[in-house]
Amino acid sequence: MARKQPDPALRATLDEVKAVYAExxxxxxxxxxxxxxxxxxxxxxxxxxxxxxxxAIYAAQGVRASGRKVMKPHPEGACPLLGKEGRCTIYxxxxxxxxxxxxxxxxxxxxxxxIADLIHRLEALDEKLGGDGSRELEPAxxxxxxxx
Numbered sequence: 001m002a003r004k005q006p007d008p009a010l011r012a013t014l015d016e017v018k019a020v021y022a023e024x025x026x027x028x029x030x031x032x033x034x035x036x037x038x039x040x041x042x043x044x045x046x047x048x049x050x051x052x053x054x055x056a057i058y059a060a061q062g063v064r065a066s067g068r069k070v071m072k073p074h075p076e077g078a079c080p081l082l083g084k085e086g087r088c089t090i091y092x093x094x095x096x097x098x099x100x101x102x103x104x105x106x107x108x109x110x111x112x113x114x115i116a117d118l119i120h121r122l123e124a125l126d127e128k129l130g131g132d133g134s135r136e137l138e139p140a141x142x143x144x145x146x147x148x
Contacts, residue, residue, distance in 0.1 A: 043077025049097025053131030060144035062093025
């Protein structure tokens with residue numbers, strides 16, 4: 001039986017999101033995340049990351065790779081992507097907002113002037129994909145899981 005080839009448009013989307021994330025990793029901004037996960041407790045921080053469609057598709061790929069097929073709300077109001085051991089189940093596929101540490105325990109938000117170009121690239125990809133702009137993590141990833 002022949003192995004199904006990945007959709008070229010999907011591959012291009014995933015490659016662009018990975019390229020943005022790789023560029024972010026090259027930026028010398030001091031952070032101290034160490035996978036602490038305090039930022040992931042949305043009910044406590046009052047902050048939830050927003051994802052563009054490309055990011056949601058990339059995160060959904062990480063959800064599937066972790067063996068999950070659906071998003072379930074976290075019982076304590078934390079990120080639904082935290083595993084039972086309290087760690088991110090899609091760390092390599094985590095969204096831009098998580099990578100730029102939008103909460104204080106990891107060093108606070110990156111100054112926008114240092115990442116605006118990367119945000120614009122993600123927004124341009126969103127527009128190209130027919131997205132409606134950034135959406136909250138849980139519904140954005142859940143919809144991407146349903147659509148693919």
